Amino acid sequence: MNIGEAAKASGVSAKMIRHYESLGLFAEAARTAAGYRRYGDKEIGTLRFIRQARDLGFPLEQIRALLGLWQNRRRSSRQVKALAQAHIDALEAKLAELQAMKATLEHLVRGCDGDDRPDCPIIEALGSGRAAVAHRAPAGRPHP
Known part of the structure; x- marks a missing residue:
């Protein structure tokens, strides 16, 4: 085809x-x-x-490794599981980062009246650097 x-x-x-x-x-x-x-x-x-x-x-490099394992009939499932677990760990870290971003945005939105006035605490926080997301390490893992 x-x-x-x-x-x-x-x-x-x-x-x-x-x-x-x-x-x-x-x-x-x-x-x-x-x-x-x-x-x-x-x-x-x-x-x-x-x-x-x-x-x-x-990610592409892990897919490359998975393809190699898929094509290798003599592979051990331990190798495949290790790659999958590493990806789960990366997803958990990304999820924690996204949750922290969401919490920061929710806090900023709660502080904004959202009316017709030009003053906006969201814009002020972004401009002053006070909107920085507090990065939290996932439970049981040290913060990098």
Whole structure:
């Protein structure tokens, strides 16, 4: 199938397929005599794997490692689990950061009357540096 058909079958856009090829994350497709890319079931499976990993938020380098493990039938599940756990840890840290940002914004919004007057404590806090988010380390982990 051509790149458009591969995109439809895998759920990965043609642009992203080309991008993954340029990064070496996905092997360059075989080409027809006219230079068109051709994809088979194996490539579609790989693209679906990449899409699923991206949907779970794995960064490209971890996806590269996961692809290597997926293709290595002699892998240990310990390696896969370690990668997944590292991603969970990163997500937890990001979630804590987002929660702190939300709490800061909620505090600022509560302090604003939101009326027709030009004075605004949100703008004042942003301009003065008082809107800085208090970064909290997740429970049980030291603050970097």
